[in-house]
Amino acid sequence: MKDQNCIFCRISSGEIPTNTIYEDEKFRVILDAAPASKGHALILPKEHYADLYEIDTQLAGDAMMLAKKLAMHMTNVLQCDGFNLVQNNKEVAGQTVFHFHLHLIPRYQNMKNDDILNWSHEMFTEEEMKEICGRIKEGLY
Numbered sequence: 138m139k140d141q142n143c144i145f146c147r148i149s150s151g152e153i154p155t156n157t158i159y160e161d162e163k164f165r166v167i168l169d170a171a172p173a174s175k176g177h178a179l180i181l182p183k184e185h186y187a188d189l190y191e192i193d194t195q196l197a198g199d200a201m202m203l204a205k206k207l208a209m210h211m212t213n214v215l216q217c218d219g220f221n222l223v224q225n226n227k228e229v230a231g232q233t234v235f236h237f238h239l240h241l242i243p244r245y246q247n248m249k250n251d252d253i254l255n256w257s258h259e260m261f262t263e264e265e266m267k268e269i270c271g272r273i274k275e276g277l278y
């Protein structure tokens with residue numbers, strides 16, 4: 138399904154031209170227009186799913202396999218020193234475009250923008266940690 142009001146539907150279908158680094162029947166991979174680093178790219182499924190909650194499980198797996206392939210290749214050609222995969226879901230988590238996408242962010246030694254993804258650490262008591270752990274485990278298997 139495509140959504141005519143969705144910018145990533147219009148980009149992934151090719152209707153709006155952009156810097157495409159890879160394309161197959163399921164995905165288009167583009168350069169992020171406001172990159173966090175040199176080569177910052179986005180894996181876009183061609184079908185519209187708002188986020189990880191909505192995306193087809195198999196397609197999410199395919200996106201991760203493609204991320205692995207691209208991270209290996211981009212590390213070679215860009216000579217980056219590391220890599221972040223980032224995937225935001227819902228506004229509270231920083232999502233701004235509500236069409237599932239996986240960020241590929243090459244990281245470089247001595248890079249200016251070295252505070253991307255730096256979060257402060259929260260503290261929980263041992264009791265709270267046990268309670269959280271138990272709650273997440275329940276019904277998972």
Ligand code: AMP
Nearest residue numbers: 144168169170171172225231232233234
């Ligand atoms: P997120 O915050 O995870 O939803 O990420 C959205 C990303 O899409 C941001 O990094 C934007 O820079 C990028 N972006 C938004 N519009 C475009 C566009 N037209 N072409 C390429 N990248 C875009």
Ligand code: ZN
Nearest residue numbers: 143146185236
């Ligand atoms: Zn869309």
